[in-house]
Amino acid sequence: MGAQLLDVRGMRKAAKHPDIFQFFDSLAVGESFVLINDHDPQHLREEFETDHFGEYDWQYLQRGPEWQIQITRRASTPMPQLLCDTHELTSGPRAADASGAVWKLQMSRRHLDSNIVHLPPRSRIDPHTGPDMDVLVHVLHGNGRLIAEVETLDLRPGALLWLPRLSRREIVAGELGLTYLTVHPRRPGLTIQTVPARREREPSTMLGEAGV
Secondary structure, three states, rough: OOEEEEEEEOOOHHHHHHHHHHHHHHHOOOOOEEEEEOOOOOHHHHHHHHHHOEEEEEEEEEOOOOEEEEEEOOOOOOOOOOOOOHHHHHHOOOOOOOEEEEEEEOOOOOOEEEEEEEEEEOOOEEEEEEEOEEEEEEEEEHHHHHHHEOEEEOOEEEEOOEOOOOOEEEEEEEEEEEEEEEEEEEEOOOOOOOEOOOOOOOEEEHHHHHHH
């Protein structure tokens, strides 16, 4: 039996990619379908590479004006993959004032969020109450301090920290700056609150997924 055909030329743009991935999910290992489109679906291939790395084959059968691509399922389960080299990421050149997430987990079907965050020398994340989830922090480069409610922890390469849900903390980068990896359950947008001053709560501060 030949490969099934999936002609998406007449589909609404918003429905194309979800329908294509649903079709791919229905395949058994070794099965394939031929995607028919009116242009080279490069963005779709980028999504396949992100969400189905190593699980598929992509073969052009015809290149325009009617594009035909045979997509074959190679594996029955998601494939482990090497994401980055953290040594290269932390030792490479960086602008003196660069700050924030320098890497993050991209897969759309993930159950975790993970970021590599860089703080310039002597910068800080102000005192705040963390999100309603536990966070693991692994220091990759530089130095600094984590100031908790009743004690201060030194941060150095190799340090692995557990930040319990709703714990109060402040992070101060040292003279070398500070780069660390965070891992926590996925949740859209993390909201953290500043520590109340004189029993009056200040407005919430949004750090996004990179904040700890």
